[in-house]
Amino acid sequence: MIKNIKTYFESLFNDGSTDEPSDDKTIELATAVLMVEISLADDHIQEEERSAIKVVLLEYFKLSKKEINEIIKLAVNEVNHAVSLYEFTQFLNDTLCMSDKVHIIEHLWHIAYADSVLDKYEEYYIRKIADLLYISHSDYIQAKLRTVGQE
Numbered sequence: 001m002i003k004n005i006k007t008y009f010e011s012l013f014n015d016g017s018t019d020e021p022s023d024d025k026t027i028e029l030a031t032a033v034l035m036v037e038i039s040l041a042d043d044h045i046q047e048e049e050r051s052a053i054k055v056v057l058l059e060y061f062k063l064s065k066k067e068i069n070e071i072i073k074l075a076v077n078e079v080n081h082a083v084s085l086y087e088f089t090q091f092l093n094d095t096l097c098m099s100d101k102v103h104i105i106e107h108l109w110h111i112a113y114a115d116s117v118l119d120k121y122e123e124y125y126i127r128k129i130a131d132l133l134y135i136s137h138s139d140y141i142q143a144k145l146r147t148v149g150q151e
Contacts (some may be wrong), residue, residue, distance in 0.1 A: 002128035027095055028061045030088040031104055032075035034129055038111045040079060052114035056107045089132035101133045102143055102148035 035056065039049035050072070057068045082088075092101060108129060112122040131138040 026091065028057065028063065029074060029078075030069055030091050031061075031107065032057060032071045033078050033082070033088050034085065034104065034108060035111045036072070036075040036079045036087060037129075038108050038122050038125055039114075041112075041120040041125050042117075045076075046115040048114040049111055050115075052111050056110065060103070060107065085129060085132060088130060093133060098135075098139075100137060102139050104133065104146050105130050105135055105140060105143040109144050113147060 032053065035053045036045070039045040039053065052130045053072060054068050055069060058065075063071065078088075092104065096104075105126065108126045112118055112126060126144075127140065130143075135143075
């Protein structure tokens with residue numbers, strides 16, 4: 001699946017200078033997939049959640065509106081066809097340092113709280129993703145408290 005994602009990004013974002021898309025684009029997509037998964041935990045993406053995903057992709061990853069729309073479209077497709085989140089979290093584990101992975105958990109909390117309702121499944125999935133990213137329970141709770149303090 002990650003190879004297919006890299007191929008897609010090669011055609012979408014590659015400027016022709018390399019044969020491979022940057023890991024940054026794959027990190028962005030893997031993060032978007034996790035954010036979409038959280039937003040779908042209550043069975044549908046609220047407009048506030050979609051807007052929050054766009055804000056994260058714009059501010060944290062500095063993507064253009066075209067890139068954001070393409071990544072969200074691809075992320076929704078991946079979530080609909082993915083058997084598990086392991087492949088995405090494994091890629092992030094192989095690529096990111098712990099502080100970057102904690103930032104992803106903060107982004108997930110931000111998405112979960114975007115519609116002002118924390119669904120039990122949203123919390124469950126964030127905990128599951130934190131475990132897959134090898135985030136300690138303490139860092140998981142601190143990320144939640146930092147996000148709640150911003151809302």
